[in-house]
Amino acid sequence: MEPNEEEKWINAVLGSANGLQRAEPSPFLFAKIRHRLAPARPVYVSTRAVWLASVSFVVLIVVNWRVAMQPVAPVRTTDAGLTSIVSDMQLYPVNNQPYSLWSAQNY
Amino acid sequence: MTNTTTLLATLLTAIQQGDEGAFRELYEQTKSRVFNTALSYVHSREDAEEITQDVYIEVFRSASGFRGESAGLTWLYRLTVTKSLDFLKHKKRQKRFAFLTSLFDRDTGEVLHHPTDFFHPGIALEQQETAATLFRAIDTLPDKQKTAYILTRVEGLSNTEAAQVMAITVGAVESLLTRATENLKKQLASFYKNRLNP
Numbered sequence: 311m312e313p314n315e316e317e318k319w320i321n322a323v324l325g326s327a328n329g330l331q332r333a334e335p336s337p338f339l340f341a342k343i344r345h346r347l348a349p350a351r352p353v354y355v356s357t358r359a360v361w362l363a364s365v366s367f368v369v370l371i372v373v374n375w376r377v378a379m380q381p382v383a384p385v386r387t388t389d390a391g392l393t394s395i396v397s398d399m400q401l402y403p404v405n406n407q408p409y410s411l412w413s414a415q416n417y
Numbered sequence: 418m419t420n421t422t423t424l425l426a427t428l429l430t431a432i433q434q435g436d437e438g439a440f441r442e443l444y445e446q447t448k449s450r451v452f453n454t455a456l457s458y459v460h461s462r463e464d465a466e467e468i469t470q471d472v473y474i475e476v477f478r479s480a481s482g483f484r485g486e487s488a489g490l491t492w493l494y495r496l497t498v499t500k501s502l503d504f505l506k507h508k509k510r511q512k513r514f515a516f517l518t519s520l521f522d523r524d525t526g527e528v529l530h531h532p533t534d535f536f537h538p539g540i541a542l543e544q545q546e547t548a549a550t551l552f553r554a555i556d557t558l559p560d561k562q563k564t565a566y567i568l569t570r571v572e573g574l575s576n577t578e579a580a581q582v583m584a585i586t587v588g589a590v591e592s593l594l595t596r597a598t599e600n601l602k603k604q605l606a607s608f609y610k611n612r613l614n615p
Contacts, residue, residue, distance in 0.1 A: 320605045323554070326540065326547040327571050332449040333456055333538040335466050340444055343473045
């Protein structure tokens with residue numbers, strides 16, 4: 311009895327594809343195919359724009375180069391200059407000691 | 418099939434000359450055959466549509482190389498079978514590197530990711546479950562047996578037509594079908610036992 315049932319089931323499974331209807335793809339599939347087939351549209355840039363961009367680029371490089379190559383003179387600060395700033399801005403040490411104004415302990 | 422063969426030959430000649438209307442007509446005439454064949458291999462609408470796209474793009478691009486030694490339909494089926502098998506190989510290769518995801522639950526050891534059964538949209542509702550089992554068994558067949566079985570039993574081509582698609586003799590197709598049926602019966606017998614003793 312058991313093998314018969316098994317055989318019946320196997321035959322039923324094997325015959326289940328009989329009378330199969332063909333499935334249809336999505337209605338938008340052809341549009342997707344056409345989109346993939348369409349060549350990429352080239353982007354045109356005018357010769358003037360190309361020249362303008364090139365010149366701007368060169369100017370940018372030259373200006374940067376000149377700035378980078380300019381000798382930078384170190385700012386020399388003198389005690390006299392600092393003293394005048396201190397007196398102008400009234401930056402006196404708290405305890406107003408008579409020793410050197412710029413010694414570390416006054417800060 | 419003779420009328421279709423003549424029509425496709427005419428359309429392919431027009432496509433060779435860049436006729437887009439002919440390409441649309443060829444698509445309308447053959448889309449369900451291509452899509453259905455791909456679907457029998459990959460069991461997913463999205464994947465089958467991707468293969469269908471690839472087939473028609475190849476048809477459009479290499480229509481000029483079609484010399485007419487084989488019928489247009491045979492050529493289309495051959496492209497579909499090749500692309501479907503390539504797709505499955507690619508998918509299998511990707512799966513090989515998916516070892517980081519555990520397939521089993523850490524505590525209970527139960528299988529977490531059961532492969533879903535494939536329900537063919539063209540099969541009657543009452544047959545869906547048995548057909549899903551059949552497609553699961555077809556999946557286990559070697560490529561040539563699978564192709565012979567799908568082309569003849571699912572697509573409904575004659576042995577001669579299947580032989581032309583597979584570029585083998587009719588005798589070889591018959592032999593492949595005999596072996597495929599034997600293997601399917603063995604596989605289904607094991608499914609049956611699992612059904613009784615899950």
